């Protein structure tokens with residue numbers, strides 16, 4: 001990422017896409033906490049990251065934390081698909097970010113327990129993941145060993161992913 005800021009209006013487009021994600025029983029368990037760089041909130045989010053993520057996230061424009069409510073707000077019953085629903089919300093946001101020409105990069109490399117206390121996350125929410133959002137930057141803005149990781153990935157072939165009928169290994 002380039003280190004350039006992104007405006008609140010640009011970020012709101014991503015949040016709008018996230019808002020429209022489907023969820024079981026329209027429970028909408030996902031929530032997003034975020035910080036723009038160069039704000040008082042930024043260090044709270046940045047300091048949660050493991051060092052190998054901090055190396056490249058210093059050029060991000062915003063850091064996000066995705067959390068999901070584990071129980072139904074009305075009746076207190078467990079929401080079986082809260083993580084699944086919040087995963088859909090994150091992917092909506094990531095796809096909109098890509099459409100908007102931004103980099104959106106998910107992260108599990110951060111201190112989940114400290115996120116809960118630092119960001120005041122209530123017990124009935126699960127901390128799911130973080131993401132960095134920014135403008136694409138030159139490869140040379142990354143340290144050399146990190147540059148080597150910036151090559152196209154593959155994916156599991158459909159034959160290993162989709163099964164007609166019961167699961168087969």
Ligand SMILES: Cc1cc2nc3c(=O)[nH]c(=O)nc-3n(C[C@H](O)[C@H](O)[C@H](O)COP(=O)(O)O)c2cc1C
Nearest residue numbers: 052053105106107108109110129130151152153154
């Ligand atoms: C939930 C989740 C957690 C991830 N955690 C990290 C992380 O901590 N650090 C990191 O550099 N990439 C992390 N990634 C990024 C993935 O390793 C991978 O690079 C990303 O899904 C994009 O892959 P692609 O370039 O093939 O599209 C994470 C992705 C997801 C979805």
